[in-house]
Amino acid sequence: MNHPRSLIFDSSSLVTASKFYINGVLVIDYILKGFRVLIPEEVKKETVDAGVLKGYADAYEIERRIATHSISVVPTSRLDAVFEEVLDDYAVEKGDREVLRLCRQAPDYDYVVIDDHTLYIIAHRLEMRVLFLPDVIYEMAKMEIVDIKKALKMLLKIKPRYRRGFIEHTLKKIRGVI
Amino acid sequence: MAQKVSLAIDGPVLKYIEARRRAHRSRASVVRELIQKGYEANLEQLYRQYQNGEITLRNMAAELGLEYRELYALLEEKGLPF
Numbered sequence: 001m002n003h004p005r006s007l008i009f010d011s012s013s014l015v016t017a018s019k020f021y022i023n024g025v026l027v028i029d030y031i032l033k034g035f036r037v038l039i040p041e042e043v044k045k046e047t048v049d050a051g052v053l054k055g056y057a058d059a060y061e062i063e064r065r066i067a068t069h070s071i072s073v074v075p076t077s078r079l080d081a082v083f084e085e086v087l088d089d090y091a092v093e094k095g096d097r098e099v100l101r102l103c104r105q106a107p108d109y110d111y112v113v114i115d116d117h118t119l120y121i122i123a124h125r126l127e128m129r130v131l132f133l134p135d136v137i138y139e140m141a142k143m144e145i146v147d148i149k150k151a152l153k154m155l156l157k158i159k160p161r162y163r164r165g166f167i168e169h170t171l172k173k174i175r176g177v178i
Numbered sequence: 179m180a181q182k183v184s185l186a187i188d189g190p191v192l193k194y195i196e197a198r199r200r201a202h203r204s205r206a207s208v209v210r211e212l213i214q215k216g217y218e219a220n221l222e223q224l225y226r227q228y229q230n231g232e233i234t235l236r237n238m239a240a241e242l243g244l245e246y247r248e249l250y251a252l253l254e255e256k257g258l259p260f
Contacts, residue, residue: 011246011247011250012235012246012250012260015247015250046245046246046247047247050245050246050247050248051247054247054248054251056247056251059247091237092234092236092237093234093236093237093239093240094236095236095246096234096236115260116234116235116236116260117228117229117231117260118228118231118232118233118234118235118237119234119235119236121231122234160254160257160259161254161259161260162259162260163259163260164259
């Protein structure tokens with residue numbers, strides 16, 4: 001059975017996607033053309049509540065998309081004891097926990113989008129389907145949600161936020177040379 | 179917003195401040211410079227720990243006493259990628 005594709009977003013990836021425009025359209029809006037976006041409550045607090053207080057434009061953009069239900073805020077709760085113990089062992093913070101719990105609670109999600117390298121590794125080790133934001137852009141190009149030209153523009157726009165090699169690698173993937 | 183903090187300093191740090199004062203610097207500016215350098219060194223060390231996969235960005239924000247969004251802005255301002 002088909003279900004709408006869904007992405008769980010961590011805060012840094014969500015902020016980046018809500019900051020950069022391509023042809024007057026935010027990266028998050030290209031993503032919303034092809035995916036349902038889910039975030040835990042703590043990600044909303046970090047990006048919207050704290051961001052609005054500081055006057056960040058991306059915070060208002062995310063807030064607007066939550067208000068129009070383009071982005072869904074999903075409450076999370078403590079899960080089984082062993083899972084929680086693993087999170088305790090990693091000594092991760094509340095927002096990290098909620099992102100990981102949401103992946104467990106919403107098993108039909110397609111990918112969790114995390115740009116925090118340490119959290120990415122933890123999610124991967126927990127056998128979660130994890131992508132960096134540049135990989136989401138690659139997926140969108142592959143699925144023809146955006147054309148290759150736009151995908152390349154997006155990658156070049158977000159490039160300063162990523163370590164050397166990340167965007168270069170994704171560009172080669174999109175051009176089909178690797 | 180800047181806040182006034184009073185503190186007692188002794189030993190080699192005080193000697194360093196006095197030596198700088200002789201170079202026509204105020205005590206306050208020398209102390210401010212030392213604190214700023216210490217903060218930058220802490221930030222650098224935490225960023226290295228993050229890059230080494232020892233801590234998450236949220237751990238780093240908590241150590242620095244910052245909100246997550248403030249850390250995002252700080253890293254962006256300093257040109258430090260994820």
